[in-house]
Amino acid sequence: MARTSGPETREKLIRAGEEVFAAQGVDGAQLRDIVRIAGQSNPSAVQYHFGSRGGLLDAVMAARQQRTEQVLTAELARTGDELGLHALLTALVRTEATELRTERGLRCLRISAQLSHESGVRTRTPHPTLDGTVYWTLIGRLEDCLVALSPGLPEPLRLERLDLALTMVGAALGDRARQYLADTTPLTGEDVFLADLVETTAALLRAPHPTPGDPS
Structure with a gap:
């Protein structure tokens, strides 16, 4: 047995x-x-x-987080005291992309893409698997960048935009993982894909925000 x-x-x-x-x-x-x-x-x-099912799912994500935490710590160390938006996004994307290297990582990217909105960014209450992590600290540093870049951006919109940006990164990498698992040839090479993901995410976060009176 x-x-x-x-x-x-x-x-x-x-x-x-x-x-x-x-x-x-x-x-x-x-x-x-x-x-x-x-x-x-x-x-x-x-x-x-x-x-429960949820307990198993949390364990799966905690194992993935443990792997990427070590990588993210090293990536942030390379940026030193640099707090620029581009450098932080590059560290994030490079870290998440290490999961593309193994079949286990590919599967976990497919899973985490479905859970992006459960991070707790919108409520400032981290999911238990993210509480106290370097990843959660990075989210705070990204928000600091947004405050500096767009001081007039209202907090609710800032949090929503940050959550959407993280969701976009997760969805893009999850789809890349899907292609690899299906042995499908992507439209672009991985280096180009990752660089473009950083630029696209940065553009989303830097976008002009609407002001009262803008057409809805």
């Missing part, structure tokens, strides 16, 4: 969760498929180890 306890089983369930959440979607994933792929005989294995 397959084990249903211990760190080895937990890791098997996380790996299976990555596969199923990426293939079936966060909302459509079937727990029975995760249990089967993980080689577990206990149908309640996910509940036993993680409490």
Whole structure:
């Protein structure tokens, strides 16, 4: 009988969760498929180890965050005290792009693209997997850049724009991951794609903001 306890089983369930959440979607994933792929005989294995589907999903994202935190720390160290918007976005995109290197990373990019709006940016309350992370600190530094670049930008619009920018980065990398997993040739090389993603995101954040009286 397959084990249903211990760190080895937990890791098997996380790996299976990555596969199923990426293939079936966060909302459509079937727990029975995760249990089967993980080689577990206990149908309640996910509940036993993680409490719920949401608990497993958080564990999947926490594992991904742990990988990228180390990379992001190194990327930010390369910028030193430079707080410019372009440098921060470059660090973010380069970090996230490291997930394109492995099949596990590709799957996690597909998953995280579906969860972009759950980061907590709009409410300033980080999701538990982001609380205290370098990634969350980076978000704060990006907002500081927006305040400096557009001092008249109202806070609600600033937070919404920042959330949309992060969502765009996640969606773009998630789609790139989809193409790689499907063995589809992208329209552009990866270097061009990543550079353009930085520029496009920067342009979104720098865009003139509407003023009262603008046509709706």
